[in-house]
Amino acid sequence: GQNIDQPTEMTATEGAIVQINCTYQTSGFNGLFWYQQHAGEAPTFLSYNVLDGLEEKGRFSSFLSRSKGYSYLLLKELQMKDSASYLCAVFDSNYQLIWGAGTKLIIKP
Amino acid sequence: DAMVIQNPRYQVTQFGKPVTLSCSQTLNHNVMYWYQQKSSQAPKLLFHYYDKDFNNEADTPDNFQSRRPNTSFCFLDIRSPGLGDAAMYLCATSRDRQGTDTQYFGPGTRLTVL
Numbered sequence: 001g002q003n004i005d006q007p008t009e010m011t012a013t014e015g016a017i018v019q020i021n022c023t024y025q026t027s028g029f030n031g032l033f034w035y036q037q038h039a040g041e042a043p044t045f046l047s048y049n050v051l052d053g054l055e056e057k058g059r060f061s062s063f064l065s066r067s068k069g070y071s072y073l074l075l076k077e078l079q080m081k082d083s084a085s086y087l088c089a090v091f092d093s094n095y096q097l098i099w100g101a102g103t104k105l106i107i108k109p
Numbered sequence: 110d111a112m113v114i115q116n117p118r119y120q121v122t123q124f125g126k127p128v129t130l131s132c133s134q135t136l137n138h139n140v141m142y143w144y145q146q147k148s149s150q151a152p153k154l155l156f157h158y159y160d161k162d163f164n165n166e167a168d169t170p171d172n173f174q175s176r177r178p179n180t181s182f183c184f185l186d187i188r189s190p191g192l193g194d195a196a197m198y199l200c201a202t203s204r205d206r207q208g209t210d211t212q213y214f215g216p217g218t219r220l221t222v223l
Contacts, residue, residue: 095207
């Protein structure tokens with residue numbers, strides 16, 4: 001079966017750095033997405049990785065290792081507004097987007 | 110500015126009373142998706158349209174139907190809502206179905222079934 005695993009919840013302090021991990025087992029791989037979703041709102045696109053390595057975009061970076069079936073989202077200089085759920089999603093060989101259940105990130109002052 | 114619009118944002122219906130949710134897009138994307146998302150769960154794909162070609166997920170109940178009368182609009186019809194259908198319904202679009210094609214989401218419609 002297809003599976004995406006990410007921690008259910010994480011807590012971090014304002015101004016700090018947090019890394020949210022995602023491991024996946026899918027039938028094929030055509031890219032990995034990270035989305036941010038605030039409570040009661042729709043997911044918004046953060047990043048896309050299809051090749052191994054680190055993609056940096058401002059305070060957010062996303063890393064992919066296809067051989068390990070592993071990705072992480074790194075958030076730096078955390079702000080209170082970063083409190084949200086972060087969803088990892090993988091395009092499988094049929095271009096179906098397989099979603100993780102999301103990691104709820106709580107930022108404390 | 111809004112690219113994917115969903116109406117209404119909040120919908121209340123009675124058990125068994127048909128309801129229609131609407132989605133429109135200004136991106137001229139080929140693909141439109143409907144997802145169901147329950148609290149603290151991953152979005153669950155119900156179906157998608159690739160242009161006029163309808164693609165139903167195998168485990169989507171028959172109670173859920175969709176229409177796409179033109180490129181811009183897509184509707185989700187729930188014929189006889191049950192209590193278990195209370196959820197956030199998300200519409201998304203993408204230019205194509207390739208791996209690089211990001212899905213852009215509307216704000217969602219939160220459905221309550223009384």
